[in-house]
Amino acid sequence: MHNRNYIAAACTLLALSIAQAHASEQSDAKGFVEDASLKVLLRNAYFNRDYKDKTNDAKVWGQGFIGTFESGFTQGTIGFGVDAYGLLGIKLDSGRGRNYSAFFDTDSDGHPVDDLSEAGGAVKLRFSNTVLKYGNQFPSLPVLAYDDSRLLPQAFTGTLVTSKEIEGLELNVGRFTADSPMGDPARDPNRLKSIDVIGGSYVVNDALSVALYHSDVEDTFKKYYGNVNYTIPFNAEQALNFDFNIYRTDYDDNSDAALDFGGDGNNDKNTLWSLAAKYSVGAHAFIIAHQRNTGDAGYAYDYGDGGSTIYVANSYYSDFNLKNERSWQASYELDFATYGVPGLSYKVAYVRGSNIEAGGESDGTERELFNQFKYVVQDGPAKDLSLKLRNSIYRADNNVGPDLNEIRAFVEYPISIL
Template sequence: MKVMKWSVIALAVSAGTSQMALASQQSESKGFVEDASLDLLLRNTYFNRDYKDGAGDVRSWGQGFITTFESGFTQGTIGVGVDAYGLLGVRLDGGRGYNYGAMFERDSNGDPERDLSQAGAAIKAQFSNTVIKYGNQFPSMPVLAYDDSRLLPESFTGTLVTSNEIEGLELNAGRFTADSTMQSSSRDDVGLKSINVVGGTYAFNENLSTSLYFADNEDVAKKKYANVNYVMPFSSDQSLSFDFNIYRSDYDKDYVQAADTTFNDDGSVDELGARESHDNTIWSLAAKYSVGAHAFILAHQRVSGDRGYDYDIGDGGGSIWVANSYYSDFNSKDERSWQASYELDFSGYGVPGLFWKTAYVYGDNVDTGTGEGKEREFFNQVQYVVQSGPAKDLSLKLRNSIYRSNSDMREYYSPDLNEIRAFVEYPLSIL
């Protein structure tokens, strides 16, 4: 449920423009302490979901403290270092009956926790331009991506190798065995057995990049992902870009049976997942025309296969890198969706740091089992980052989603709602 980040795509495209080997990062290391950093992010988050049927409204307000330490690497052929973090979330509002479960887990009495905390660390080693890290970390790959869209970030425990030996080419390989969600202090509240990931991104030049990833989530799913991003510049402030994303997933039969099991009125089990194949394909194609301070986006997304696209099943709440992902991800069985959106950077009008995005997404053809599901979402987000002065880098973000669907879709996915999310963030560099 993340808004697709075009900045991530731009960074991938600009990662490199030749096949020449990079200068060694390790040879340029200054030392464990000399290259170290210690940062504190103060994050205040407010969520309010107003369900239009009048039942189950939720709201939650919390203050988060996110401390991250990253050491440098010791000098020598192989450098070693340590990364660590500490997380603390304090509930300011949202008691029993209103608490939003994705911000604060509930105790044994069903009441939301007053606070939650977690600490983690990872050891790392670097040789040339390759880093291997083991421990608690925040991976960000299309088939394994931590979620940071609420109060505190999701984290994973495992090993990740990242190699940048060739300019423009980044390779990743990893194995993770625990997933701690955003609302939990537990190290593994998802029950992840293991997930193996391999893949990478290559920038052919400053305008064209591709990505290919594969993940094997034990007893859950095997996923393949591919991306092509192309930017066609017309002038210094005008361009047309295309972004294509596709996932192919094969879900384990036992996982599908457990996920789709419902109960009949007499209490007997109705196993909807008892079919032989459980595959899914979801793809999206987006075109973005940028001119000066303005950007216009059109996107189309389709889902096919035996079921909808599942994520946040041990692979992280951010592992859905498709165009039409806002409150709804428009990822249900057989769904087709269209998006029209507009972005405005107020820097061109003398207000640097102010940015606005609005989008409308419509989806239909959903196989709900009872009929055709249809849904639509109207999304708005405004963000301002203070550019100078004592409050420099203070970020204010307000987003709103208005979600509506027909009766078949309401029973299948979500009731109608109006949602408000507000974030105030202030980063502090301590070291």
């Protein structure tokens, strides 16, 4: 039944493209080769998670090579194209007992592998401003978002239709049946049955945008998402932005996701929402945010829907997404371009969560102090080279989670070959 519904939705998008086509991207197609691009991202990544309760720390360092090829579309009413990628990760430092599986998988003896590689591809068709793509992809939607926060990115296999026939409106509908996680070259080690997604976003005007999405991970949960983003500009230097995000999750009976987050496996439900207010003045930005979790279980993600499927304000090392948790954030951002260093930025955030129901207690707390520096070279031979250093100091009650300090360092250099 669900398959027919999603197929019908895809057909509706195609019909919409016929009815609404105006400034067609396909009519401007130059050709398969003429519009093609080939890029390689060099990523050097270091990860250090120091657990303060004497458990095994995670320390790993690796070099990643992320190659992506995107062809153009052939000319004509319907354009044809191909996308492909190749991933290679090389271990520079780690060891048994301190490996981090999101970087490198382990062999049968429990040792991290010395390297891992993966390749994938997808075919694509375009009619007017609607693209149908089938194969290995990196979906980035609020209810299905691949994770690219470690050495190599997560990938999914399936079909996605994206339509942009109406100016400001993007519609998506898709079905995916395999998940290749970070640190594991296997195509579908987690045995994803299927995830269906549908929804879209609309830019109403320069100040207001909205989004609405739905997903269904087979035998796990059904998820609904909404967003409203509104900006009040005061002048060229000052603005106030409000960002509201909400997830509603209906867990399937005996879902592992619900059980892992405090549910009893009996038709558990969850609602997670956040509201952030950001005041920007020149080079400075001040943010306050509140996030609240209610229901029979906490908010679960990365159970077939991707490791970045948590579009809420208070998501850093901790996502502050535990059962009945309430959290507040105060943060500050600084753009050093005003002070003569373009490309350099800094962010500091403090988040505190309380009222957590975990480990038989109902008033648990957790706290995180987050700091991040980022610098992107603006010109010269090393133009676009980026360096990012982030640190989280995390403390929590024993029934909530282990105390830890975490450092992540990334050096990335994009190379455009074609």
